[in-house]
């Protein structure tokens with residue numbers, strides 16, 4: 001049954017973009033019925049701008065609102081876990097920004113809380129909803145691409161001292177991690193989406209761009225379960241910001257060079273076939289495929305469909321767990337100069353987090 005879901009948005013930094021791009025583009029599916037932020041002036045301004053009357057500085061007031069179906073959490077990473085658990089205990093559905101939480105132990109706690117609730121949790125990973133990424137996924141899933149061979153992925157962005165004026169972004173305790181957890185997490189998730197799970201990795205991390213606690217450069221050599229090999233490189237010190245990905249399959253090379261990142265309007269994705277015959281089949285497959293809208297609009301649209309049809313969410317706690325498994329292995333590898341096999345198990349020294357280890 002289709003109905004309008006009432007949403008409360010909590011945290012009005014990126015939360016404003018969720019409203020503008022995710023809910024205002026889907027007004028037949030969602031009503032933003034309440035807003036919450038610790039900053040009362042920000043709250044008042046957003047209420048006036050988006051025409052929302054119910055404004056709260058206390059999160060628990062939002063959790064107690066009977067008519068709210070979905071709580072969309074857009075606060076800093078270290079606040080997410082408690083908020084998600086409180087929302088699930090109240091039977092609410094949750095949409096939450098990345099990184100969801102800071103350890104595999106935490107995500108396993110969320111999986112347990114979700115299993116006891118009528119609510120479900122969807123992590124935000126809006127890069128999957130890029131037009132080109134959707135087409136790439138369609139071509140790969142249809143079998144046309146053939147065997148995956150190698151991939152490279154660069155997240156080369158620029159962040160100066162002004163980015164760290166929000167104190168939480170500098171520290172392990174506030175951000176839960178640096179570029180691996182907060183920026184490259186999107187591209188890494190896209191790699192899992194297109195190539196499947198990771199078998200092992202070797203990672204190096206460093207803090208070389210800004211004077212902060214968390215890492216702002218990383219380089220990872222990845223072996224995927226499908227047999228393909230990938231290399232990822234991430235920095236917050238690239239004078240020209242770009243996100244680049246290149247995937248070599250037996251029958252097609254897929255590549256994008258998106259500036260500043262994969263969310264850029266008309267981010268270019270190219271599909272280079274091994275022959276005219278394969279090119280024809282790819283053209284045919286894409287002609288019959290309509291990707292969902294890009295970014296938050298598409299992810300929220302699919303969320304709405306899944307909740308109304310009682311089908312699995314487009315992204316789940318399982319997807320967030322995959323990102324955390326990767327990050328846990330990468331931090332352990334960086335710390336110990338060793339190759340790490342995935343999945344990371346509960347008896348691993350970093351299962352409960354790595355934030356005190358650096």
Ligand SMILES: NC(=O)c1ccc[n+]([C@@H]2O[C@H](COP(=O)([O-])OP(=O)(O)OC[C@H]3O[C@@H](n4cnc5c(N)ncnc54)[C@H](O)[C@@H]3O)[C@@H](O)[C@H]2O)c1
Nearest residue numbers: 011012013014036037038039074075076077097098099166
């Ligand atoms: N998906 C993306 O592309 C994307 C982009 C940017 C940020 N993010 C993620 O979104 C989250 C927020 O990042 P941001 O850059 O918007 O941060 P921000 O600091 O700009 O905004 C966070 C807001 O949350 C409010 N807040 C903090 N604690 C609160 C609480 N307990 N109750 C109510 N409000 C509270 C703050 O007052 C602030 O206005 C982070 O997890 C970040 O990694 C995702």
